[in-house]
Structure formats: C-alpha cells, structure tokens
Amino acid sequence: MKRETISDLKRLFQNGQLHDEMVQELKKDDRKGVQKIVQSYEKQKQKEAELEIKFEEMCQYEHRANSNGKEFVAGVDEAGRGPLAGPVVAAAVILPRDVKLLGLDDSKQLTEAMREKYFTFIKEHATSYHIAVIDNQTIDDMNIFEATKLAMTQSIQKLDIQPDHALIDAVQLHGLNCTSESIVKGDAKSISIAAASILAKVTRDRLMKEIHNEYPEYDFASNMGYGTKFHMAKLEKIGVTPYHRKSFAPVKNVLKGREERRATESV
Known part of the structure; x- marks a missing residue:
C-alpha cells in the first residue's frame, strides 16, 4: 500500500x-x-x-416467538402517561425479520435527531405499523391507565396485518385476537417494542409542538406537557388550557385554587 x-x-x-x-x-x-x-x-x-x-x-423475544410458529410479531409501546397536558400515544410495529436497527434502544435514551432518523426508517421499512392517539378529554373520562390500554389496543387492532403475537411494554392487555406477553422495560429488551417506542414518542412530541403553537406561554415544545417548574408556574399564573388533564392532581388543584379565589373575591 x-x-x-x-x-x-x-x-x-x-x-x-x-x-x-x-x-x-x-x-x-x-x-x-x-x-x-x-x-x-x-x-x-x-x-x-x-x-x-x-x-x-434485543431480537430474542421476536426470535422465540418466530420459533413457536408466530410469523408476525408486533411490538407495542406508549408515550405520554405522565404529563399534565396533551394526549397519550401508543404505537404497534411489526418489523421484517431481516431488518437491521443497530443502536435502537429506549427512545428516551436517544437524542431528538436520532429519534427522527429512526422514525423515518421504521415507517419506511416496517411490515406494518399503526399509531393511536387518545386525547386528554378521554383520559379524564376513563383515567390514564385505561386510556393507555385503549391506545395500545387500538394500535394493535388497526394494523394492516394482524399479528400472531404481541410484545407489550409493561402492560397486560386482554381481549386481543393474538397471544401476547408483557415485558417490563421492554423498550430496552425488544427491538419491536423499541421501534414502537420511537413512533409513539416522536408522534407525541410533534403533537405537543403543535399545541405549543397555540399556547406558547407554557413552553410545551420543551416540557412536552410534563409538570416542570416552569410549566407549573405558568399553570398557576395563567390557568388551564383545553389540553390539560383536569383529572390529574396538579391541574385539579390549580382549578380548585382558582375557584376558591373567585368565590372569596365575590363575597
């Protein structure tokens, strides 16, 4: 040379x-x-x-399901259970067996740029995927846990190709037309769940940025609706938006406090 x-x-x-x-x-x-x-x-x-x-x-759960005769294995995950505002989003993804997603992990461990890159790749290469969005009013009506399960169930049921088996991040779902298993911290253990985590989080982040454009005072584009110190201060000062989850204690307390102040002022 x-x-x-x-x-x-x-x-x-x-x-x-x-x-x-x-x-x-x-x-x-x-x-x-x-x-x-x-x-x-x-x-x-x-x-x-x-x-x-x-x-x-991270392919072990998928390989095991395949070896048990399950051709189409879906990974399922959600984003947005904890925030005080915005929807909860779930995604289900069936990946091809020969897909290569080196570096894919729990979406929270990746940078925004990396998540966006994986988001595009997964949507382009997935055998099938579906993203379900449950708004904050529905969350208030049925509670966040039930709303999360609803989003996950919808994401599975609305796949173009129905799975033979579902790998679900930390939640037990019933009434599915396929076998399933719940995996604690599944987004760090299953490549399909990690892929679903990416689709759910990126979708929800984009929705929160749209809400930010309506209510920039709350800085939803940065806090994504979580109860940060800044967000809580604005919530106390300005009040509740139509996107806040009124059944969540911090929001409920703000509403109660403002009602009490109005009642005192009217006396």
Missing part, C-alpha cells in the same frame, strides 16, 4: 473506506497521526461489535 498522507487517511476513515487489511498495514506506520487514525478505527469497530451484540439480544 502506498504511503498515504494523514489527511487522505482521515478522509478515508471518515468516509468509511478503511478496512481491516489496510489498518493492519497502517499499524506498521510510525507516524503518530496514523496511529491515532488506527486507534479511532479500532474503537469504531469495537462499538459496532457491541451494537451488533445488543441488537441480537
């Missing part, structure tokens, strides 16, 4: 054009800059190997 400049080697590395045989030769090069490139290459290969191992671990 001809003696490349360090700049050329950096460019080859950045473009993914270095390979093991070239690196073995570069290890004989005594230039410090070259050895730094070799070290970076080996760290990258190590990270890729770790991601491969993690990916295989």
Whole structure:
C-alpha cells in the first residue's frame, strides 16, 4: 500500500473506506497521526461489535416467538402517561425479520435527531405499523391507565396485518385476537417494542409542538406537557388550557385554587 498522507487517511476513515487489511498495514506506520487514525478505527469497530451484540439480544423475544410458529410479531409501546397536558400515544410495529436497527434502544435514551432518523426508517421499512392517539378529554373520562390500554389496543387492532403475537411494554392487555406477553422495560429488551417506542414518542412530541403553537406561554415544545417548574408556574399564573388533564392532581388543584379565589373575591 502506498504511503498515504494523514489527511487522505482521515478522509478515508471518515468516509468509511478503511478496512481491516489496510489498518493492519497502517499499524506498521510510525507516524503518530496514523496511529491515532488506527486507534479511532479500532474503537469504531469495537462499538459496532457491541451494537451488533445488543441488537441480537434485543431480537430474542421476536426470535422465540418466530420459533413457536408466530410469523408476525408486533411490538407495542406508549408515550405520554405522565404529563399534565396533551394526549397519550401508543404505537404497534411489526418489523421484517431481516431488518437491521443497530443502536435502537429506549427512545428516551436517544437524542431528538436520532429519534427522527429512526422514525423515518421504521415507517419506511416496517411490515406494518399503526399509531393511536387518545386525547386528554378521554383520559379524564376513563383515567390514564385505561386510556393507555385503549391506545395500545387500538394500535394493535388497526394494523394492516394482524399479528400472531404481541410484545407489550409493561402492560397486560386482554381481549386481543393474538397471544401476547408483557415485558417490563421492554423498550430496552425488544427491538419491536423499541421501534414502537420511537413512533409513539416522536408522534407525541410533534403533537405537543403543535399545541405549543397555540399556547406558547407554557413552553410545551420543551416540557412536552410534563409538570416542570416552569410549566407549573405558568399553570398557576395563567390557568388551564383545553389540553390539560383536569383529572390529574396538579391541574385539579390549580382549578380548585382558582375557584376558591373567585368565590372569596365575590363575597
């Protein structure tokens, strides 16, 4: 191999054009800059190997279901159980068996840019997916747990291809037309649930940004409806929006406090 400049080697590395045989030769090069490139290459290969191992671990539930004769396995997850405002969103995803999603994990552990990238990939490559949205009024009517189960059930039932088995993040669902299992912290253990987690969270975040445009004072685009100190201060000062969950204690308390003040002022 001809003696490349360090700049050329950096460019080859950045473009993914270095390979093991070239690196073995570069290890004989005594230039410090070259050895730094070799070290970076080996760290990258190590990270890729770790991601491969993690990916295989996260496919175990899917592989087991497939080996038991379940052809279509859906992962199911939700986003938005805890916030004081906005909908709860659930997604169900059936992935092809040969899909490769290295680095996919619990959506909360990824950056927004990474979630957006996976969101697009999953929608383009999924065998089938559906996203269900349950608004805050329905949450108030039936409570958040039941609303979450409703969203999850709808996301499964409205898939274009009905699953033979469903992997569900930490919730037991009944009345499905397929077998199912609940997996605690499933978004970090199952690749299908992790994919559903991405679709649910990105969809809900986008909805909260739309609500932010209506009520920018609450900064929903940043807090996503969670009860942050800023959000609570605005809730106390300005009051409740049509998107707030009135059955949630912090919102209920604000409403009660404002009613009591109005009653006192009218005396």
